[in-house]
Amino acid sequence: MADPSSYRPKPGQIPDAPGVYKFRDEHRRVIYVGKAKSLRQRLANYFQDLANLHPRTRSMVTTAASVEWTVVNTEVEALQLEYSWIKEFDPRFNVKYRDDKSYPYLAVTMNEEFPRVQVMRGQKKKGVRYFGPYGHAWAIRDTVDLLLRAFPVRTCSAGVFKNAARTGRPCLLGYIGKCSAPCVERVTPEEHRELAEDFCDFMAGRTGTYIRRLERQMADAAEEMEYERAARLRDDIEALKKAMEKSAVVLADATDADLIALAEDELEAAVQIFHVRGGRVRGQRGWVTDKVEAVTSGDLVEHALQQLYGEESGDAVPKEVLVPALPEPLEPVQEWLTERRGANVSLRIPQRGDKKALMETVARNAQQSLVLHKTKRASDLTTRSRALEEIAAALDLDGAPLRIECYDISHLQGDDVVASMVVFEDGLARKSEYRRFQIKGFEGQDDVRSMHEVITRRFRRYLADKEKTGEWAVDEETGEVSADNGLTEEDGRPKRFAYPPQLVVVDGGQPQVAAAQKALDELGIDDIAVCGLAKRLEEVWVPGDDDPVILPRTSEGLYLLQRVRDEAHRFAITYQRAKRAKRFKAGPLDAVPGLGDARKQTLIKHFGSVKKLRSATIDQICEVPGIGRKTAEAIVVALARAAPAAPAVNTATGEIMEEEEPVTAGSSEERRGQET
DSSP states (O other): OOOGGGSOOOTTOSOSSOEEEEEEOTTOOEEEEEEESOHHHHHHHHSSOGGGSOHHHHHHHHHOOEEEEEEOSSHHHHHHHHHHHHHHHOOTTSOOOEESSOOOEEEEOTTSSSOBEEEEOSSOOTTOEEEOOOSOHHHHHHHHHHHTTTSOOBOSOHHHHHHHHHHTOOOHHHHTTSSOOGGGTSSOHHHHHHHHHHHHHHHTTOHHHHHHHHHHHHHHHHHTTOHHHHHHHHHHHHHHHHHHHTSOBOSSTTOOEEEEEEEEOSSEEEEEEEEEETTEEEEEEEEEEEOOSOOOHHHHHHHHHHHHHTTOOGGGSOSEEEOSSOOSSHHHHHHHHHHHHTSOOEEEOOOSHHHHHHHHHHHHHHHHHHHHHHHHHHHHHHHHHHHHHHHHHHTTOSSOOSEEEEEEEEEETTEEEEEEEEEEETTEEOGGGOEEEEOOSOSSOOHHHHHHHHHHHHHHHHHHHHHHTTTTOBOTTTOOBOOOSTTBOTTSOBOTTOSOOSEEEEESSHHHHHHHHHHHHHHTOOSSEEEEEETTTTEEEOTTOSSOBOOOTTOHHHHHHHHHHHHHHHHHHHHHHHHHHHHHHOOGGGGSTTOOHHHHHHHHHHHSSHHHHHTSOHHHHHTSTTOOHHHHHHHHHHHHHTOOSSOOBOTTTOOBOOOOOOOOOSOHHHHHSOOO
8 A cells, every 4th residue: 555645746846727637556557537627736635634535535546656647728628638548548446437238329321322221339430320329229120110111221231232233133122112222223322312311310300391291292192193102101101100109209399408317326326318309219328337436426427428428529419418417617518518519518407397307217217227237236246355355365365366367278289389368357357458378488298387488478578567667776866766657658558468466376286386486486576476276176276385275165266266267268278279270271372471361362263273273384373463473483382392192082982082272371360369
């Protein structure tokens, strides 16, 4: 636990100006980001008697080891920079809302020649119109199914569209009138785009005008005795009205607004958002968060606004945002929302009428969401805490191991020997920190030597990064240890191996544990605990003990160690299988330097098979586009070296089998993987 006075800035050093500040821990990891109208006044609040601080603030300042700040011109700039840094550094002491699900949107791809209506999740794309979010994907499909009768817009994938264009036959929706079939040129691109724009206008809330237009067209068709056309228009109107009934009118005057409500207790908070467009509820979403910092309801609203509109612009930010409490100060947030929209945005608390009644409904949803979340999460939080405490007690650690790293070795009869490193923080997997290793120090099967090599390589990197920080360099005049930011990259994020664990777990028994401990001893590391989990009896081994530590079968600590070990095993064997598959797929053309996958495929397509390519001359190979004479000569040499001794024979029929050799090595996924 650090003493905040040890890193408190000197008087007068902090500017009395707007800005954003960062607290970092002893490993230079950013643990908290905040903004202030006056940096001097705000930071002074952190460096007072610890007894006067909120418990969460006290925990943060005693975890931190340094503080730094950036001055900006206005509070709006501070708000924007705070949002960017929270998103970039993911500080552990900042409120971060977690989506309770990945919400689906109804999307219209207006950036394509023939716009397509589809369900989309995840990151929004430029040139695509989004409507929602919806609670369920089936709700989108029901709505689209009703609207396609009046707006027969394309819904098929690119592959189906191209196939229909090639064959000249539309899909089933084209035959039953729910697609205008632009794939077979029943409509022009311009006519189809107009249909898509009408669809978007209807979904955006401009429903009355369109229905009145259809009613006039129906009346004109009936007057001209075009009864079949009139009947079709009548059915279209009924379908549109049925789709509109699925979202009842909640606010008059075609109001566009977002309503945000909170439900909170001392530890957690839930947020519910209703998106009202054209007076109708078009979407709903909810978030939950742990209150890891001392925050008011206004602060929670401000964080929700940042997450909700931080990546949005234009009409995605409504004219009106109704909230249960206003951020303090209000003006910078309101100005920021106005910048995002490009027009004035009203941020206020509803006082009476329909809007207040709807806000009460949103608040009830937030309360129910919090109750449901606590029901699902309470046992999980309690269990994880108990598991870490049990591990600490069983291994006689100074504190709960908040970061655990587990290592496993995998191979197939001594071939393709690899290792994995998985990381659990606070009892949860942190997959962005996973690493994998190829064993390079020797050939063959030796799990103990492999474990020693992996632990040595991982912590040698840690020591190298630690040395770069200057932590071991002492100022000759003051005797103080320097602390620059060498543990971080230039963008401030921790380097890959810069953050040490409190506990190293190895998959194996006494020999593997001894190898891991020996590696740490050789590197001079004495502040990291080591244990091993043997599969046979699930015994926990610690260095230097002849007898294992036996945890009860019902122990939550044992269950957590098993999960960590199993995850390391899964990650290792996945990598090992990928390497083995890559090796098995290797073909003779892989030995040709500079010959990539695209030119390999071109060669095989040109000659038909590797066998025919092997019989080709250098001049014939040079005829292939992209293949020069030097490359052709290298291909001939590589194929000659890999020539089979005798043709393959089908033993059942006696038939000589055609030679089809693989031409590519590895998969795109394998090539993209991180390898250490």
